[in-house]
Each structure stands twice: as structure tokens, then as C-alpha cells.
Amino acid sequence: xxxxxxxxxxxxxxxxxxxxxxxxxxxxxxxxxxxxxxxxxxxxxxxxxxxxxxxxxxxxxxxxxxxxxxxxxxxxxxxxxxxxxxxxxxxxxxxxxxxxxxxxxxxxxxxxxxxxxxxxxxxxxxxxxxxxxxxxxxxxxxxxxxxxxxxxxxxxxxxxxxxxxxxxxxxxxxxxxxxxxxxxxxxxxxxxxxxxxxxxxxxxxxxxxxxxxxxxxxxxxxxxxxxxxxxxxxxxxxxxxxxxxxxxxxxxxxxxxxxxxxxxxxxxxxxxxxxxxxxxxxxxxxxxxx
Numbered sequence: 672x673x674x675x676x677x678x679x680x681x682x683x684x685x686x687x688x689x690x691x692x693x694x695x696x697x698x699x700x701x702x703x704x705x706x707x708x709x710x711x712x713x714x715x716x717x718x719x720x721x722x723x724x725x726x727x728x729x730x731x732x733x734x735x736x737x738x739x740x741x742x743x744x745x746x747x748x749x750x751x752x753x754x755x756x757x758x759x760x761x762x763x764x765x766x767x768x769x770x771x772x773x774x775x776x777x778x779x780x781x782x783x784x785x786x787x788x789x790x791x792x793x794x795x796x797x798x799x800x801x802x803x804x805x806x807x808x809x810x811x812x813x814x815x816x817x818x819x820x821x822x823x824x825x826x827x828x829x830x831x832x833x834x835x836x837x838x839x840x841x842x843x844x845x846x847x848x849x850x851x852x853x854x855x856x857x858x859x860x861x862x863x864x865x866x867x868x869x870x871x872x873x874x875x876x877x878x879x880x881x882x883x884x885x886x887x888x889x890x891x892x893x894x895x896x897x898x899x900x901x902x903x904x905x906x907x908x909x910x911x912x913x914x915x916x917x918x919x920x921x922x923x924x925x926x927x928x929x930x931x932x933x934x935x936x937x938x939x940x941x942x943x944x945x946x947x948x949x950x951x952x953x954x955x956x957x958x959x960x961x
Contacts, residue, residue: 672833674942676855677958678862680935685958689855692819692832693942694842696918698857698927699850700788704733704901705864706795706810708874715798718877722794727777729794732787733900734882738773739784742846751844752921758843761789781882781898788847803848815863820852835922835944845920857927858940861915865929866936878902879914879931891949892956904931911961919948926955933959 676689683689695702707729710716718730727737742748745767751759759767770786792803799806804822812820823829823842832851834840842849867875881897881904888896895906904914915928915938922944929938939958943951 672835672944673954674833674854674940675954675958676853676858676940678855678858678938679933681859681862681866683855683859686855689858689940690853692851693854693925694823694829694832694834694918694920694923695820695850695852695857695927696845696920696923696925698916698918698925699845699848700791700918701864701901701916701927702807702811702850702860703788703791703795703847704878705869706799706807707733707791708870708878708900709810710795710798712870712874716794722790726773729791730877730900731777732791732794734781734898735783735787736778736781736882737784737787738775738777738780739770739782739787739790740768740772740774741782741784741786742768743783743785748844752840755839755841758841758846761846764846781884785845785847792847807850811869812860814869815860817852817856817860820850820856820860823849823851833923833942833944835946837920837922840921854925854940854942857925858938861927861929861940862936862938865914865931865938879904881905892953907956907961909956909961911956911959913956913959913961915955917948917952919946919951922946924948924951926952928952928955928959930959930961932961 674688676686731737878900884896886896897905912931913928917926925942927940941954
């Protein structure tokens with residue numbers, strides 16, 4: 672199945688099955704980053720001071736420049752997910768990926784890190800004083816008018832969520848947390864964020880300021896890719912300038928992006944029960960016309 676929505680300047684202008692609950696996968700990272708930046712906005716956190724007892728900063732965590740590794744390359748992880756096993760305890764995961772062993776000095780490299788965003792989750796839960804669901808609702812979702820999106824904690828939380836052929840998936844395997852919600856709300860959330868409804872101009876500019884990555888990306892519609900603070904951003908193969916995030920997991924993918932050149936701003940969310948991220952990104956970019 673496919674579900675999509677287009678939003679222009681806060682108004683939904685087109686949609687298909689956009690009310691269907693879907694997993695947001697790594698679009699959740701963008702929401703976590705927005706929550707962390709709200710804490711910075713409110714003077715409760717610093718972007719560039721090392722975290723207590725750690726050699727890396729919040730900025731470096733958000734931009735995948737902390738030196739932390741990832742669990743994407745751990746074969747036993749993928750085997751356990753495929754077998755429908757219960758998620759490992761966090762301590763076991765961190766031990767298996769040698770989480771305390773930095774792959775490079777913070778700020779001197781780039782490596783996509785789900786472990787880094789697990790630590791972002793812990794950070795905002797600690798400062799927010801609630802679990803991830805409560806903290807994100809208060810800091811990001813409600814301020815942007817998002818009503819139905821929520822954190823899925825157990826298999827029962829995925830009832831009614833379009834999971835493709837991943838019928839027995841446990842959301843606990845997404846260690847930074849998995850938001851589920853309508854495609855329409857994903858587009859509305861990004862639209863509000865990019866239009867400055869949540870963050871002041873200086874922090875939004877920091878979020879959008881990218882670390883350039885090597886491109887083009889073979890097989891995907893990225894000519895000049897980059898990564899901001901929780902945002903994938905750059906130039907598409909057709910010359911458009913976009914910002915948002917792609918996500919994928921067993922059985923499905925989602926791509927949520929805004930056209931940074933459009934006036935008024937246009938955002939789109941495209942979800943498919945297909946694991947090909949390139950096709951899903953192309954679907955979102957096609958809706959944007961970029």
C-alpha cells in the first residue's frame with residue numbers, strides 16, 4: 672500500500688490514505704532533534720558543551736558526528752529481528768556494538784548512528800522529566816498541532832498500523848524509539864517546523880546547516896547530500912533543495928521532505944509497504960515537484 676500527503680503553508684492540499692497510521696521509522700530522529708532543540712531554546716541544554724561525562728556534544732550527537740557506532744552492521748541484530756525475538760536489553764545491545772569505543776574523535780568524522788539517537792532520547796527524557804512519549808508530546812507534537820502520533824512501545828501498539836509483511840515486529844528493536852502516526856501528520860509536523868512555528872530563527876538555521884556528505888548517492892535521488900541536526904538535506908538529482916528525513920524498517924519505508932525553494936513552503940510525506948528507500952524518496956520528491 673501507499674499513503675501520502677502534501678501540505679502547503681499549513682494546509683493539506685492533496686492526500687491518499689493519509690489518515691492511515693504508519694511507522695515513522697527514522698523520521699522519528701527529526702522529531703527527537705526538534706525536542707532537543709526546544710530544550711536548547713528554553714535554556715535547559717547547550718548545543719556545544721560536552722554532555723556530562725562524555726567527550727561529545729549534543730550537536731555532534733544530532734549530526735551523527737559523535738564518533739559512536741551503529742547497530743546496523745551487527746548480523747545478530749538482524750537475525751533476531753527476522754526471527755521475531757524479543758528486543759535485547761539495552762545493556763546487551765550496547766555491549767554487542769562496543770558503544771563506548773569511539774570510531775573517531777568527536778567532530779572529526781561522520782557515521783550514521785542509531786546508538787547516538789538512543790543517547791539523544793535518554794537526554795531529552797532526563798531533562799524533560801517524562802518518558803519519550805510524554806516529552807515529545809509536550810515539546811514538539813502538541814505545539815505543532817499533532818494529535819494522533821505516538822510512541823509505539825510493544826507489539827500491541829502496532830495494532831492498526833500499516834506494517835507491510837512485518838506482522839510480528841516489536842518496536843523495541845528501534846532503540847531510539849519509534850513514532851507511529853498518519854502520513855498527513857508527518858507532513859504537517861515538518862511543515863510547521865520549517866515555517867518556524869517551533870524554533871526561533873537562529874536555532875532553525877542551525878538545524879538546517881548541513882555537514883556535506885559524499886555524493887551523488889548511487890541508486891538514490893540525491894545529487895549533493897548533507898545532514899543537519901536531525902535533518903537530511905541537500906540537492907536532489909533534479910536540482911531541488913529539500914530537507915526532511917527518510918526512514919525504513921522491516922516491511923516499509925517513509926520519506927518526509929520540504930521543498931526549501933517553494934513559496935509558499937510545500938512539504939510531502941510518502942509511505943510505502945516497500946523496503947526500497949530510493950523509490951519512497953522518489954515518491955516524496957515527485958509530490959514536491961523536485
